[in-house]
Amino acid sequence: MNFCGASDKGGYRTENQDSFDLGAVGGGVLAVVCDGMGGEVHGLLASDLAAGRFFAFARAALEASDGEHAGEILGQATDAANRKVYRLAERAEEYDGMGTTLVGGYFREGMAYFVNVGDSRAYRIAKDGILQITKDHSVVQEMIDRGEITQAQGRRHPGRRYITRAVGSDRFVKSDVFSVPIREGDRFLLCSDGLTKALEDAELHRVLLAEQDAETACQVLIREAIENDARDNVTAIVIYPKKGGAEHGK
Numbered sequence: 656m657n658f659c660g661a662s663d664k665g666g667y668r669t670e671n672q673d674s675f676d677l678g679a680v681g682g683g684v685l686a687v688v689c690d691g692m693g694g695e696v697h698g699l700l701a702s703d704l705a706a707g708r709f710f711a712f713a714r715a716a717l718e719a720s721d722g723e724h725a726g727e728i729l730g731q732a733t734d735a736a737n738r739k740v741y742r743l744a745e746r747a748e749e750y751d752g753m754g755t756t757l758v759g760g761y762f763r764e765g766m767a768y769f770v771n772v773g774d775s776r777a778y779r780i781a782k783d784g785i786l787q788i789t790k791d792h793s794v795v796q797e798m799i800d801r802g803e804i805t806q807a808q809g810r811r812h813p814g815r816r817y818i819t820r821a822v823g824s825d826r827f828v829k830s831d832v833f834s835v836p837i838r839e840g841d842r843f844l845l846c847s848d849g850l851t852k853a854l855e856d857a858e859l860h861r862v863l864l865a866e867q868d869a870e871t872a873c874q875v876l877i878r879e880a881i882e883n884d885a886r887d888n889v890t891a892i893v894i895y896p897k898k899g900g901a902e903h904g905k
Contacts, residue, residue: 673688713759726833737823739823740822769832773818795812847887848887
């Protein structure tokens with residue numbers, strides 16, 4: 656597999672509150688992106704704690720199970736990340752309101768597994784189109800589901816930054832788990848909303864199809880998001896399952 660992750664604070668924020676982790680695990684590739692909230696310092700702390708705990712838990716469990724039950728393990732890893740952040744927030748008033756989104760993925764032997772909380776996303780990109788695999792936990796998504804606004808209106812809605820679930824905000828968190836087969840030529844993207852609010856799906860599709868290397872694709876996505884006036888931190892992980900290559904991470 657060829658895979659890469661990259662992150663940038665963007666042109667408007669003083670600090671990057673996004674965190675990610677990525678690497679070869681149990682015969683496959685494990686990835687996670689978190690986008691923190693709760694102020695600059697606490698948002699970064701929440702995302703860093705959650706990403707680190709998710710990756711460590713999932714790596715140990717996936718290696719112990721030889722990659723079996725991957726979807727269930729990703730859900731358990733999200734619970735472990737939630738406990739880590741929530742317990743810290745519970746201990747001191749200064750951490751009140753700290754939390755983070757989370758999207759994780761595991762890619763192995765023709766299958767891709769995903770988990771999400773909040774509005775960080777996972778996509779599958781192929782020649783015939785782009786599929787958003789995860790579903791946002793957000794006020795805007797609930798309005799779309801009720802038919803009150805369209806997807807296009809949602810991109811410009813003033814409430815688009817409000818999420819309805821976050822890792823660490825409550826003692827327990829409900830995550831959603833998905834699985835899709837990996838088809839010949841498929842490419843995958845995990846990202847924070849700083850990317851998806853700056854670039855349309857058609858632009859994500861174009862870049863991922865045009866670039867033949869995951870590292871180059873990451874660099875182009877980040878650069879184009881910033882050039883398109885991204886107003887948040889921007890993080891992207893790109894997975895090309897059918898190509899061999901090096902790993903890159905933060």
